Amino acid sequence: MDKDSRVAVVTGAARGIGAGVARRLAADGFAVAVLDLDEHAAAPVVADIEAAGARALAVGVDVADEASVEAAVARIAESLGPPSALVNNAGITRDNLLFKMTSTDWDAVVNVHLRGAFLMSRAVQKYMSSSGWGRIVNLSSTSALGNRGQANYAAAKAGVQGFTKTLALELGRFGITVNAIAPGFIATDMTAATAARLGMSFDDMKIAAAKEIPVQRVGEPADIAAAVSFFLREDASFVSGQILYVAGGPKA
């Protein structure tokens, strides 16, 4: 256990992509703050990381709530150490065609993805800029290019890309890089819920999706974790403001 290891903060890390990222960053040598809505839901990921000999902390937070974010980041700095990496991964979907989309579902999605990334980034940047080193990775999506039934989600994920490029411009002088990953189809509870909503079995949906993907398979959380790991490397310090599509093939 390295008590001097850098601290990474991963939001929405109790399951899915975030859990995969948290485990990978622990293996890379980071102490990891595992954030999710329910602190108890994050405990199994923390237990896995600790069993592998690394440091981790489960923290309950609503990333869209300013006071909750400020308290969570202060607790991380106190318990694990000052954050040097942030992965803005927490996300929700509230899909519907425009004419059926409620303003509540619009606000919920935009708040978690955009306001959440803003609040978390603003809270951690002060630790990063005072140490002169930082890495922020935001989760966008191929849906940013447009996706039927996801006006709220697509707008938020396109917004994440503009947010990423702007933070890269503002924070580069402090040794902080800011990049985004735009995944294609990744097998998680989120895509399983989409299958259920469309009345398909998840297996059938994965088989159908794989046929449309050049590498002929759907993605796994580890595929995204590998890309996050790259952006956090010491020698990735000249890579900033980029949007990396991780989708098994080219995307615009």
Ligand code: NAI
């Ligand atoms: P998931 O639904 O399996 O996990 C999301 C996690 O975020 C959950 O544990 C949830 O409790 C947490 N969360 C939701 N709202 C939160 C809040 N306000 N504060 C804190 N935590 C909150 O989703 P998945 O698939 O792992 O997605 C992770 C990220 O990747 C999301 O931003 C998603 O939009 C993005 N993404 C996922 C793709 C996929 O195919 N699964 C494709 C492209 C992007």
